[in-house]
Amino acid sequence: MSGGHAHGTGRCRELVERLSEYLDGELDPGMCAEVEEHLGGCPPCEAFLESLRRTVALLRRMPDPPMPEEVRRHLVSIVAARAASPEDEEENR
Amino acid sequence: MEGDDSDLLDRIRRDDPGAFDLLVARYGKRVYAFGVRMCGEVEDARDVLQETLLQAFRALKGLEHPEALRSWLYRVAANACLMKRRKGRFEPERELSLEELLPRGGEGPASEIPDVSDLPDRELERSELREAVQRAIRDLPPHYRIVLVMRDLEQLTTKEVAEALGLAESAVKMRLHRARLMVRQRLEGSEP
Numbered sequence: 001m002s003g004g005h006a007h008g009t010g011r012c013r014e015l016v017e018r019l020s021e022y023l024d025g026e027l028d029p030g031m032c033a034e035v036e037e038h039l040g041g042c043p044p045c046e047a048f049l050e051s052l053r054r055t056v057a058l059l060r061r062m063p064d065p066p067m068p069e070e071v072r073r074h075l076v077s078i079v080a081a082r083a084a085s086p087e088d089e090e091e092n093r
Numbered sequence: 094m095e096g097d098d099s100d101l102l103d104r105i106r107r108d109d110p111g112a113f114d115l116l117v118a119r120y121g122k123r124v125y126a127f128g129v130r131m132c133g134e135v136e137d138a139r140d141v142l143q144e145t146l147l148q149a150f151r152a153l154k155g156l157e158h159p160e161a162l163r164s165w166l167y168r169v170a171a172n173a174c175l176m177k178r179r180k181g182r183f184e185p186e187r188e189l190s191l192e193e194l195l196p197r198g199g200e201g202p203a204s205e206i207p208d209v210s211d212l213p214d215r216e217l218e219r220s221e222l223r224e225a226v227q228r229a230i231r232d233l234p235p236h237y238r239i240v241l242v243m244r245d246l247e248q249l250t251t252k253e254v255a256e257a258l259g260l261a262e263s264a265v266k267m268r269l270h271r272a273r274l275m276v277r278q279r280l281e282g283s284e285p
Contacts (some may be wrong), residue, residue, distance in 0.1 A: 001204060013191065015190055015232035016191065016195065016253055016269070019146040019270070020266065020269055020273055021266055021270075024251075026251065026266070037132075043243065047204065048195075048196070050204055051204035051205075051206050051273070051277055051281060052273060052277055054204055054206040054207065054208050054209070055206055055276055055277040055280060056245060056273060057208070057209050057210060058206065058207075058209050058222070058226055059226065059230075059241070059245040059246060059273070059276065060245055060246070060248070060281070061209050061212075061217055062212070062217075062219065062223065062226060062227070063214065063218050063223070064122060064123075064126040065125070065129040065130070065135075065138075066122075067121055067122045067126070067142075071121075071125065071139055071142065072117055072121055074139075074143075075121070075143060075146060075147075076113065076114060076117060078143065078147065079113045079147065082200050091183055091187055
């Protein structure tokens with residue numbers, strides 16, 4: 001690994017700024033090609049992209065906190081009560 | 094998750110007796126999960142869910158475009174979360190510079206962050222890795238956390254997040270990137 005490489009400078013910085021858009025497929029084709037050309041010749045940026053890709057993959061696989069059934073029942077009962085007396089809508093908040 | 098929102102909206106407009114149950118079934122879990130991730134407290138998430146879906150039930154009759162339903166719901170949920178936050182401590186919003194989030198010197202040869210592409214869901218649910226990711230999300234500044242949760246966990250599009258938060262799409266992209274870099278930085282420093 002080149003010890004002198006710093007993502008915070010020059011072309012690397014410009015491209016690192018766009019890596020989320022690259023991963024999300026939100027770059028225009030021209031910019032996308034530029035990023036890929038740079039990555040092919042810059043192992044530190046390639047490694048950085050891989051760690052970002054893994055981060056995003058992890059985030060997208062996070063399990064949801066489960067909604068307790070009791071929360072759902074409570075919601076539905078509130079709506080039923082309000083349907084019966086809509087003028088009391090602002091109470092109970 | 095989305096199902097047919099135009100059918101749902103039709104039923105809400107007609108005061109169909111099963112419409113609220115359907116709204117809860119389709120979006121309840123999502124809004125609840127969003128509330129837990131944003132507020133960090135189950136009690137707050139319940140309030141957010143209740144306020145969001147009740148407000149939705151009252152106001153959705155006027156919503157013309159079914160495709161806007163998701164971003165509309167998240168906008169209401171986001172506002173409810175922000176109200177909870179205002180009752181807590183005040184934190185000024187500041188945009189972080191890219192330099193604060195990049196490795197100093199060269200990037201190492203291999204990432205410490207595991208590749209979860211082939212990891213079974215069950216293993217991910219049990220692992221300390223999940224705890225590390227949750228901590229990293231929780232520690233994000235709220236204005237970054239909200240964008241990251243909407244984009245990467247709720248998997249809204251950039252356009253939907255921009256609509257929900259009243260931001261330009263470029264601002265959503267910038268905040269998302271900063272948020273991901275912060276999470277990345279935390280995970281590279283942790284030992285999951």
